[in-house]
Amino acid sequence: MKPDFGRAADDYAEHRAGFPDSFFHRIADLGVVSRGSSVVDLGTGTGTLARGFAARGCRVIGIDPSSDMIEQAQRLAVNAGLDVEFRVATAEDTGLEPSSADVVCAGQCWHWFDRARAAAEAGRILAPEGRLLIAHFDWIPLPGNVCDATEKLIEIHNPDWNLSGGIGMHPWWMPGLGEAGFRDIESFSYDVDTPYSHAGWRGRIRASAGIGASLPAERIEAFDRALAALLAERFPEATLRVPHRVFAILARAPAAQTAP
Numbered sequence: 001m002k003p004d005f006g007r008a009a010d011d012y013a014e015h016r017a018g019f020p021d022s023f024f025h026r027i028a029d030l031g032v033v034s035r036g037s038s039v040v041d042l043g044t045g046t047g048t049l050a051r052g053f054a055a056r057g058c059r060v061i062g063i064d065p066s067s068d069m070i071e072q073a074q075r076l077a078v079n080a081g082l083d084v085e086f087r088v089a090t091a092e093d094t095g096l097e098p099s100s101a102d103v104v105c106a107g108q109c110w111h112w113f114d115r116a117r118a119a120a121e122a123g124r125i126l127a128p129e130g131r132l133l134i135a136h137f138d139w140i141p142l143p144g145n146v147c148d149a150t151e152k153l154i155e156i157h158n159p160d161w162n163l164s165g166g167i168g169m170h171p172w173w174m175p176g177l178g179e180a181g182f183r184d185i186e187s188f189s190y191d192v193d194t195p196y197s198h199a200g201w202r203g204r205i206r207a208s209a210g211i212g213a214s215l216p217a218e219r220i221e222a223f224d225r226a227l228a229a230l231l232a233e234r235f236p237e238a239t240l241r242v243p244h245r246v247f248a249i250l251a252r253a254p255a256a257q258t259a260p
Contacts, residue, residue, distance in 0.1 A: 018048030019107065019137050020192055023246050024056060032131050032250060033058055033103055040101040040125060042091040042118065043109030047073030047084060049135070053105075054082040061101075062086045063094050092117040096125045105133040110173060119180035126253035132182060134249040138168040139242055140191070146201070146235050146242060153230060154210045157223040161210035168245030181254030189247040196240045198231045 027033055035057030041050040044062030046069060054060045054077070062084055064070050070086045077084040089095050091106065091113045104122040106113070122132050141147040141164065151164040174185050196204060202224055206212040211223055231240075 019052060019135065019246065020194075022190075022192065023135070023137070023248075024052050026188070027133065027248075028056065030250070032133060037102045038100065038127075039103045039105060040094065040096060042094070042104060042106040042122070043112065044073055044086065045069050045107075045109070047077055047086065049105050049107040050084045050086070051077055051080055051082050053103075054084045055080070058103075060084045061096070063089045063091065065090045092121055094121055094125060098124055099127045099130075101125050101130060102127055103131050103133060105135065107135045108137065110134045111170070115173065115176055116180065119177060119182070123180060123182065123254045128253060128256055130253040132177070132249075132251045132253070134170075134173060136168065136170060136245075136247045138166055138245055138247070140168050140245050141165060142243065146231070146240055149230060149234060150201075150205055150227065153223070153226055154205070154208070157219060157226065158210045158215055161214070163209060169247045170249075174249060177249070177251050182251035183255065184252040185249065186251075187247065187249045189245055191243060191245050193241040194244050196242050197238065198228065198235075198240070201231065201240055201242065202227050 033039065033053060033056065037053075037058045039050075039053045039058045039060045041047070041053070041060060041062045044050050044064045047062050050060045050062035050073065062070070062073055064073070064086070065088065067088050070088050073084070073086050077086070087095070091109075104126055106118070110118070119132075126132065139147045141151050154161050155164060169187075169189050171187065174187070177185055205227060206220060206224060211220055215223070
């Protein structure tokens, strides 16, 4: 069953760390965005990418199918003093005008889409020479670290969860973009540690697909108690340094089709 992140919107908004500043600097240095760029953020969730680009002077529309997520995204944008337009819609059918975006981005969500349809829709709304940006900011499980221990605990409490052991990179999406006509496909990745308190890490995991977006309330509470005990016993330091990997795919919009 596909997770419903709207159920975890409160924890998602409070505890999920957004993309680091270094990511936005990298994207700007590559010439993907600049002040005034028109950006459409697919699967915006609580708007972490949308706010990041808006803070750098872009005109941003955030799209998400969950009204709960959109409500949180709007609240966070207002609190940050940022002007972002948010709409309830899907990545596969945004309802936006053709060739209306300089950049279409998707953070932490491309795997949840009907990717062929989402790629076609991104190509439709991108301006000529516009760019598609698919980005991830994933924790990295290494033997014995807090991510590894947490994933093993998720598997106990949710045997249906099958996303453990990730490497934080997703190159298998690139062939599909090529098949959809996207050009100049490239990628980059780098690692960064993200600090979390015990309460923050518990909230981050409650907001994940395997827990808050999938389990009933009583099982979420049981998991949270177990994670609190695990952290106290095995990772007692007040601040956890959680390894993450930034991964991004960049692609240029499909070439315009000319009439025969």
